[in-house]
Amino acid sequence: MLETIKWRNGKVVMIDQRRLPNRETYITCTSHKCVASAIKNMVIRGAPAIGIAAAMGIALGAQGIKTSDTEVFLRKLDRICSEMAQTRPTAVNLFWAIDHMKALVSTNRNYSVDRLKRILISEAQKMLYQDIEVNKRMGVNGMVFIKDGNTILTYCNAGALATGGCGTALGVIRAAHESGKRLRVLAAETRPFLQGARLTAWELKKDGIPVTLVTDNMVGYFMKRGDINLVMVGADRIAANGDMANKIGTYSVATLAKVHKIPFYVAAPISTLDLSLKSGSHIPIEERDPQEVTHICGKRVAPKGVTALNPAFDVTPNRYITAIITEMGVATRPFSKSLRALVTSRKTV
Ligand code: MRU
Numbered sequence: 001m002l003e004t005i006k007w008r009n010g011k012v013v014m015i016d017q018r019r020l021p022n023r024e025t026y027i028t029c030t031s032h033k034c035v036a037s038a039i040k041n042m043v044i045r046g047a048p049a050i051g052i053a054a055a056m057g058i059a060l061g062a063q064g065i066k067t068s069d070t071e072v073f074l075r076k077l078d079r080i081c082s083e084m085a086q087t088r089p090t091a092v093n094l095f096w097a098i099d100h101m102k103a104l105v106s107t108n109r110n111y112s113v114d115r116l117k118r119i120l121i122s123e124a125q126k127m128l129y130q131d132i133e134v135n136k137r138m139g140v141n142g143m144v145f146i147k148d149g150n151t152i153l154t155y156c157n158a159g160a161l162a163t164g165g166c167g168t169a170l171g172v173i174r175a176a177h178e179s180g181k182r183l184r185v186l187a188a189e190t191r192p193f194l195q196g197a198r199l200t201a202w203e204l205k206k207d208g209i210p211v212t213l214v215t216d217n218m219v220g221y222f223m224k225r226g227d228i229n230l231v232m233v234g235a236d237r238i239a240a241n242g243d244m245a246n247k248i249g250t251y252s253v254a255t256l257a258k259v260h261k262i263p264f265y266v267a268a269p270i271s272t273l274d275l276s277l278k279s280g281s282h283i284p285i286e287e288r289d290p291q292e293v294t295h296i297c298g299k300r301v302a303p304k305g306v307t308a309l310n311p312a313f314d315v316t317p318n319r320y321i322t323a324i325i326t327e328m329g330v331a332t333r334p335f336s337k338s339l340r341a342l343v344t345s346r347k348t349v
Pocket of ligand 1: 045046047048091155156157158159162163167168169195233234235236246247248312
């Protein structure tokens, strides 16, 4: 199985997603600053993967704190957590993971610093394994929506590379494929960072799942022709009413799906829900370097001196979403009710 990130011998090892598909290289981090920069610079990306990286980064940073005084340790750890929180603003899994690690040390604050350090390492590793399990459960819950012979459009990369393994949207597609259903994936290339062309196409091809690449502006054409049966995407943050932020361009795909009466599914773990936000208009949208637009794979494609805009995410309104697939079950409209019920059922398990 493809390993996006792992804890190895007191270090954090990540596949460098900026180099894929041409080079399969790995980055080894020995400090939390290295992990924070890897998140910021897209060595690792995708909401759940960012959360796991942050947890491992915090565990790594904790090992470097030289004190046996718990209060000093907690103060320094807090600073490390704040650095992690500054990396990327949209995917809520990042903040979920940071809060989780903070709460863990806070509940165990009467333990020795050495013991707290060990607890943080094992929790970060647990988060990775649990994420893979969560994705598998999502796969089982979502594969019913894929029929034998279907063509599925996916956008960005919501696969093994975006998670601890297996993937959210691609996890559902993988589950359907493994169950014997014949299917084909249309991967939209996903400008400007090309997660679809570089990452989704790469990992599906590696797994022998039929994948065909299309440019983002071909989606309407293929929908109109009746070539797409359903859309399956991941999410970076889902508000209480079901509005969801995902890679820039997802809103356009959802709008086209609505016009053409094509079901639009979102697969995301409970950790991607942010029920503290009433609607998607409150989701912070990351602005990235305009160079990602003026250049493709480091090569300038726009004239010198031309400015560009680069919002990294957009918000799809809940009315365009057919269902939200989670590890706890499937939410349908009204999402405010069904999402809350799924969160409650998770707490009671
Ligand atoms: O900027 P990225 O590559 O981190 O954006 C990733 C996405 O938008 C994914 O679709 C989303 O995180 C879901 S991944 C399971």
